[in-house]
Amino acid sequence: MGAEAGKRVTAADVARSLGLSRATVGFVLNGTSEQRISEATKERVLAEAARLGYRPHTAAQALRRGSSKLVLLVVPDWPVEFSMSKCIEEAAHALEEAGYSLVTQTRHPAGTARPLWELLDPEVVVGFTSFTPDELAAMRGCGITKIIPGPPVDSPAPDPLGLRTGPRLQVEHLHGRGHTHLGFAATAAPRLAALVESRLRLAQETAAAAGLPPLVVRHVDDHADAAGRAVHDWLDAKVTGVVAYNDESAARVVRAAVRAGHRVPADLAVIGHDDNPYTGLFVPSISSIRIDYAGLGRHLAALALHEAAGRPLPADEVGAAATVVARESTGPGRAGR
Template identity: 55%
Template structure:
């Protein structure tokens, strides 16, 4: 029967009344407001009463009063997100929650005529994987979003950093260590991925040049398009390519599948390395060598960047967080 009655929620005023102090005092205690002196007795009595009554601050009221919502909006791209992204987000969410923020994820479906979530959620921070379109930035500014990441004002964004290039570099290094010199790059033909594909492709070419390899033969492979994959394999073979760097594990699987079907043995005739170390990489036959990224570290980095923007907290120096390593399996 205790929980049966649909009781109004407990407010700070309830605590104050029950204790015979003013509501302001309660507020000062609960917020540890600096510059306020509260006696130890009162402080502990307020905290105990809050606990006893099951007080929960009303987020909407807080947001209204202080003008900040403590919500971080993470805008996910419309394209199929990487496998590791899910774990990143979970970790970031955890780190933000510990700082009193809520992470809300939002997939932007540009076909939609409805108002984007940042206009209705009043987030303190909006984060994206890639820089936002000018129209979106305008809309965020108009809705009063205080912080936009990557910042539209600073062209070189954080996502262009080590997190993108370290994986492709490792892919190339691994193949070179195995003695391969003539490499192919299997891009994804999905137009939505073009920016990321391009970034990884550039990183691969840069690493190849650094190692003094001949030019990398780049071909596009569509997920589900087996004939394109078969064509790519044939072209690479004709071109004397012995190893293929794939944009990600899905593309790697397409290439490996096409190779097997056309009688090209993996890895002896064609080695293949993927990226992301998705579950698929371990399950495929032959299992796929891939690059494993430190999801948790990346997620925490994401959270740190948001907190840096929102509260000026220091950014963790360097990025041992972006640790990546090659997981060698049967395909190389």
Template identity: 40%
Template sequence: MTGRPGGRRVTGADVAREAEVSRATVSYVLNDSPHQRIPEATRRRVREAADRLGYAPSPAARSLRRGRSDIVLGLLPDWPIEHVLGRLVQQLTAALALHELTFLVHSAAHPARPLAEVWKALTPAAVLALDAFPETEAGAMRAAGIEVVMAVHGSAGSGNRSALVPEEPIGAAQARHLAPTHRRLGYAYPDLAGLGVLAGPRLEGVREVCAELGLAEPDVRTVSPDPGGAVEAVRAWRAADPPVTGVCAFNDAVALAVLAALRSLGLRAPRDLAVIGVDDLPGAALARPALTTIARDTDTIARVLAHRIVHALEGTGGRAEPVPELLRVQVRVSA
């Protein structure tokens, strides 16, 4: 007997008949059960039968054996899913797969299904949130036996709502790079309200360094990621008293808009205005001039977060400390 029986789901019993062994032997072999003396030839026959039939273990049965689901639900805020966020999702998927966990992502972009409907339908083992969500929702998840790792990105803050991956060090790294040669800094803030959870802490990092080094408060301008939206900000920075000579941009997209605005005004970076971004997008090195930026080691962040989820599921994790700063300044021409 080969092929999928009658178009229905292939079961362990089908594999047992195909391999001419007991159902228990199929279970022992396919689950790699320890302390079972099964000849290697029998093991091979069972695996070959399972392959021929296209057998896939029942997720419900696997969850029952483990005592939990193998799903980790990732909650994305209503942010643009660009290069860096997409890369982090891929790296988290790979890091969790090493622990036999499946990473599924749910975006809060309108009109998404209510979060409660999603987690109740999936019954994940854990939830990993890139931004905080109501504690009442988190409490309901925990009551259902779901581990919750909340507020991955955001402000270092304090207490239970502090971020595992704080954003202040990014702004601080930008400011420290510019401060030795610039006495007045500007900050290019994004024009999307949902990004405030990232932009606010990054700006605070710039402010802290300016205060520490005795520099004036940074001149903050909201900049949309297009040349026209950045022109007025560039004019305002240059007209300030004293003028702004170095700009920390929220990310590379905003920084590239500032560079484009400089070109449209007949100005150049870094001669007329130095610019530093965040993310090291593939296009940053191709910009005119090439963009100096802050790069973050998202692969290490993904592996650290995956281990924290595993420790939480195993009950071996204590209070989670923030992920260590994994930043580098990619120095190019613009700053």
């Protein structure tokens, strides 16, 4: 059975027909000699490829011999807020100055679309977060060898998203203002679960290292007055300072506290994360963690250009770019509470 009229047979079609992984079929069809694949399997793949009418993508092969000038940035399934859009904008600008184009793709866990690394032949693939072993194998099966980050031991950036630095600074800022009983404002959005858990884990670790009790965790999503109930619970538990997952969560807490007649920061201090533009416009203005997302974008671009063109590696200091921006929503704690 050959290809349907007008439809190109791909390596994925061959893999599906044989019940093999895309990576294995890709290794065979691309002639990747570094992989140990039995001769019997190679013969099966080549025979099925011929039967289905598979033809190599000559343009892509030509690009592999030279340079596609494409960088693929794979981003998590997170909302594209100010911080991420700024990062992507700066990365695209830096790459464009060097003659490269940036293409982005969002990782949707339940998605069925083929990954763009199979379709565009990018010269470099960059991930906001680490790739799974299966994803790494699939990319290499497509002939892509320049991947950032690679296996964990090769990961170039220690804390590119402030996952470790930001929450630590939040807890230390409130503790430094005298707050010894802290809460954590989280969101229950499934797509953000991993990021929320990462920030909460470090906040708890930082509190424990300082001899503070565990943070009291509450969700503040905007339904059924969740933030209002969270503020009530925190005050009942003698909490005087709240570490918010992000600035939106911080704004929900501040709004709920003010509407209930509580004073911010006298009764409840709040610090957010990401320093979105509206944090300085809110009343009271919201303290936050500022991460140099523009610098992060340039850093990711520099890593890609190192892989693609041999340019010098950038200074590995992105995670250290997180700083506290103190505003009205944080203040001295109340002794004895």
